[in-house]
Amino acid sequence: MGVERVQTLANGELNELPAQFIRPAHERPENTEAIEGLTVPVISLSQPHDVLVKEVSRACSEWGFCLITDHGIPESLIQRLQMVGQEFFKLPQKEKEAYANDPSNGKFEGYGTKMTKNHDDKVEWLDYFFHLMSPPSKVNYSFWPQKPSSYRETTEEYNKEILRVTDELLQLLSEGMGLEGNVLKSHLGGEDIEVEMKINMYPPCPQPQLVLGVEPHTDMSAITILVPNDVPGLHVWKDEKWVAVNYLPNALLVHIGDQVEILSNGKYKSVLHRSIVNKDRMRMSWAVFCAPPHEALIGPVPALVDDQNPEKYSTKTFAEYRFRKFNKLPQ
Numbered sequence: 001m002g003v004e005r006v007q008t009l010a011n012g013e014l015n016e017l018p019a020q021f022i023r024p025a026h027e028r029p030e031n032t033e034a035i036e037g038l039t040v041p042v043i044s045l046s047q048p049h050d051v052l053v054k055e056v057s058r059a060c061s062e063w064g065f066c067l068i069t070d071h072g073i074p075e076s077l078i079q080r081l082q083m084v085g086q087e088f089f090k091l092p093q094k095e096k097e098a099y100a101n102d103p104s105n106g107k108f109e110g111y112g113t114k115m116t117k118n119h120d121d122k123v124e125w126l127d128y129f130f131h132l133m134s135p136p137s138k139v140n141y142s143f144w145p146q147k148p149s150s151y152r153e154t155t156e157e158y159n160k161e162i163l164r165v166t167d168e169l170l171q172l173l174s175e176g177m178g179l180e181g182n183v184l185k186s187h188l189g190g191e192d193i194e195v196e197m198k199i200n201m202y203p204p205c206p207q208p209q210l211v212l213g214v215e216p217h218t219d220m221s222a223i224t225i226l227v228p229n230d231v232p233g234l235h236v237w238k239d240e241k242w243v244a245v246n247y248l249p250n251a252l253l254v255h256i257g258d259q260v261e262i263l264s265n266g267k268y269k270s271v272l273h274r275s276i277v278n279k280d281r282m283r284m285s286w287a288v289f290c291a292p293p294h295e296a297l298i299g300p301v302p303a304l305v306d307d308q309n310p311e312k313y314s315t316k317t318f319a320e321y322r323f324r325k326f327n328k329l330p331q
């Protein structure tokens, strides 16, 4: 039997939400409202280098999150990226199912919808498409959408830009810890750093106050760079409260992930975040995860550790970290 897709469900006549989407009271958006108006850090990359080092490291220590402007990715490229992603989700269901993934059998790439493992687990109100973008030696284009035909060209162009921006951010973050600019990138595998695209598609939901898009989590990546469409919905956790991230056209949303928190020995915070959905409008987001290769050993950078600053995290391969996180084992 095929997987029930959220998009299919949302397109049908829904009188009542299926129970597996309805969150317990303490998780529902209606009972855990986000603060509006408290602004998350916004950093223009066109500032002088020393100012950037300070601003980026401060935002990533205090929030684990910031919005980046003047990053040099053309607005028209972001629009094309969004177009090709939307086109994919508009294809007839049968065509999309040809790309169905199967995470329980290790097939992560492709078209997916999260399913519950346990009877009491809740499911998220979204479908997604997930595939590797880099390094070229590991990319398998047969996992990428073949339609629309400009998907590949557009996504490859975006990948190049993302690699450039990631390099700059990792350099700023390294310098913000008093290290040489290349330290974080080299611990993350250098040119073997892995870049993954996850297109999230959240259909309109008749009772958005009862469900979650993605549930509260930190990303396993080193850093995540996300662009949303113009429907707000991302919340980041700060000082024991959810803070709504307002839509800022053409900004990149940068999340610190678990691997940079570990490498920095806790100076930079892997940000807890979640997303909520909308009653009338489809929300979409393009999350790019930059992560080390599976065999990379990740632990606090030795230069940051001494008697006064003991290691706060154990060192293990990224593969081991992933396995433990997926299986909810202690790290």
Ligand SMILES: O=C(O)CCC(=O)C(=O)O
Binding pocket: 198, 200, 214, 219, 226, 228, 233, 234, 273, 274, 275, 284, 285, 287
């Ligand atoms: O859609 C969003 O804004 C957040 C998505 C997200 O956190 C994820 O895919 O890891």
Ligand SMILES: [Fe+2]
Binding pocket: 217, 218, 219, 273
């Ligand atoms: Fe995330």
